[in-house]
Amino acid sequence: METLANLESFVRSAESGSFSLAARRLTLTPAAVSRNVAQLERNLGVRLFQRSTRGLTLTEAGDRFLQSVRTGLDSIQGAIADVSLNAGQPAxxxxxxxxxxxxxxxxxxxxxxxxxxxxxxxxxxxxxxxxxxxxxxxxxxxxxxxxxxxxxxxxxxxxRIHLIAVASPAFLRDRSRPEDPAGLAHLPCVAMRSPLNLRLRTWVMRNAAGTEMTAVEKPVMMVNDPDALCSATLMGIGVGLVALPLAALHLESGALERLLPDWHVDVxxxxxxxxxxxxxxxxxxxxxxxxxxxxxxxxxxxxxxxxxxxxxxxx
Missing domain, CATH: 3.40.190.10 (Periplasmic binding protein-like II)
Known part of the structure; x- marks a missing residue:
């Protein structure tokens, strides 16, 4: 009969592809996780992982075994959680x-x-x-x-997370406001790069009637962080397409004003x-x-x- 520790070490290592990451999740040492998996392999008489400097790869037998034991392991852990739940306060x-x-x-x-x-x-x-x-x-x-x-x-x-076009009152002073998303091209803006691949984002805005139009931005600054985008917009650097949850308090205080009130981006x-x-x-x-x-x-x-x-x- 295999121990729960051996099975859990195997499943978490397979999910993360690393003894170290599995150990972090299980609050064990990488050596302990590796020993548990090695013991499981000896007991089963099969190799479950191909090990290399780049990480762990399941063997064909390992993949079959993972599919067989994962649900059962979750059920056991759920039963333990249920006992904890009924025994007292969450902790x-x-x-x-x-x-x-x-x-x-x-x-x-x-x-x-x-x-x-x-x-x-x-x-x-x-x-x-x-x-x-x-x-x-x-x-x-x-x-x-x-x-x-x-x-x-x-x-x-x-x-849902909506982006809206906003700018500071100082920035908007003596500037004409755009009538539609294409009109943003006539104003300096702070543009957003994807935090994942650093590509410049292109946003499609939508109004209540369902009409869609690309927001044409003319960047004077680019960032890859939504909080930095909001801060730069507050400083008056340019128009920003800012997430409504981040912009809401600044709209309420008057530190930001909304442009194109009928338009938004649903991200x-x-x-x-x-x-x-x-x-x-x-x-x-x-x-x-x-x-x-x-x-x-x-x-x-x-x-x-x-x-x-x-x-x-x-x-």
Missing amino acids: GILKLTAPAGFGIQYLLPLMPAFLERYPAVIPDWYLDNRPLDLISGGFDVAIGGGFDLPDGMVAKELG GSMSVYFTGQKLLPAKTRAFVDFIIDAFRTQKLQQVMPAPRTMNKGAS
Whole structure:
């Protein structure tokens, strides 16, 4: 009978392609994970991985074995989580990743209430505007958009992220306002590069009537970070197509003004991502339920349109 440690070391190593990444997720040493996998291979009498300096590759037997044991392992872990859930309050370190600006502006203010309700849960935050590898990173929860959904993870959509054209009052003084997205070509702008491939983004805007038009930008500055884009726009460097959640407070204070109020870019969904286990660890279930409820009942719903069919966004 194989031990749970051996099976879990194998499955997590297969998912991440590395003993080191699996060890980080399991809070073990890489040597311990390697020993567990080697013992499993000896007991089964087959080689499960091809090892090289570039990482791990499943053998044909290893791939078949992974498909057979992964569901069972998740069920066992779910049963353990269920015992923990029924035994007491959610507890433990909750590892989360979220976009930096959105996390600080909207998620962080929710934490006092969450920690008061669940004092034994310790949030461990990694704020990054790039989608991270949820499995190899060992994250319990991620909030954001643009993630490749790996096997075993699910997403619950919280709302859509809209970009809107904004500029500072000082910048707009003595300048004519555009009548449509093509008119943005007559104004200096701060343009956005993709955080993933550094290509300059081209945005398609849409109005309430369903008409679509490319936003023609004339960059005087380019950045690859949405928070930097918002800050540069606040400084009056140029027009920016800024995410509504980042722009909302500045629109309310008057630090930014909206151009083309009938037009927006729909760049996709903002979702909460977590493991697809039937029985989540109590800490994860508590956080996911708390965040979903907060998005529905608090002011977050005012800056994120309700979920609906996706429109065209960036190229």
